[in-house]
Amino acid sequence: MRSEASSRSIWSYTSFRGLFRREASLTIHYSVPVVIDKHELHSTWPIYAQPESRQIVREDLLSLAVDRGNSCFAPGDRIVVVATLKSDNLTPVVLRGFEFLLLETITFQGGQHPHGKKIGPISPQITTIGEQKVPLSVTLYGGTQHKIELGCGLPPNHTTSSVISGTHIAVSYKTLIRAVLDFMAPLEMELPITTTNWPRHVSGELMRYLICTIVCNPS
Numbered sequence: 001m002r003s004e005a006s007s008r009s010i011w012s013y014t015s016f017r018g019l020f021r022r023e024a025s026l027t028i029h030y031s032v033p034v035v036i037d038k039h040e041l042h043s044t045w046p047i048y049a050q051p052e053s054r055q056i057v058r059e060d061l062l063s064l065a066v067d068r069g070n071s072c073f074a075p076g077d078r079i080v081v082v083a084t085l086k087s088d089n090l091t092p093v094v095l096r097g098f099e100f101l102l103l104e105t106i107t108f109q110g111g112q113h114p115h116g117k118k119i120g121p122i123s124p125q126i127t128t129i130g131e132q133k134v135p136l137s138v139t140l141y142g143g144t145q146h147k148i149e150l151g152c153g154l155p156p157n158h159t160t161s162s163v164i165s166g167t168h169i170a171v172s173y174k175t176l177i178r179a180v181l182d183f184m185a186p187l188e189m190e191l192p193i194t195t196t197n198w199p200r201h202v203s204g205e206l207m208r209y210l211i212c213t214i215v216c217n218p219s
Helices: 200-216
Strands: 004-015 026-037 052-057 062-068 078-087 093-108 125-140 144-153 169-181 187-195
Touching: 052 187, 062 169, 062 187, 078 093, 078 125, 078 169, 078 187, 093 144, 125 144
Parallel strands: none
Antiparallel strands: 004 026, 052 062, 062 078, 078 144, 093 125, 093 169, 169 187
16 A cells, blocks of 8 residues: 555557558557655655754753754654753753644635635644643752653544645644643643644555665665
């Protein structure tokens, strides 16, 4: 089973019966299906498996760094990041916990009303798909840090994939990583992700097929 877009390639051959005769020409048509694999819709495509590290630093000398190894996920996958909170503040900081949220944002684009009036975009609809909350009580002194693995699963029955360039609707996903602090504003970071509705085993089969095709037919 592979995701593919079907198309047809048609060749025509025309035979003329005579140069000075008025007989009708004979045209023969050949039609064969052409399979185009939509590899960019699959979570196993190598471009999505690039390790990434991001960091934000606040004025109070607190920094939050987040590392991840993948940016595209299929139904049933577990989305995992490693978060590190570091303090360079001379005043002790109490870390009360970490929160991880997977958010889906659906935006309905503006369109044309049947009576001719233009309709503007509707307020985005934001839904929490999954979350993890880890309560802590850790005191960070200047130069110390606390590291933790966070994540949640994309439901196996999730069927909505990311839609960026839709005409009437846009669907986007992001993870929100938040460090909850005592008597201080939380420190948080957002990371966009891509979701697909193709199961991972189907994507793996496609990658093996494409690699075999490239290796067996290098030209």
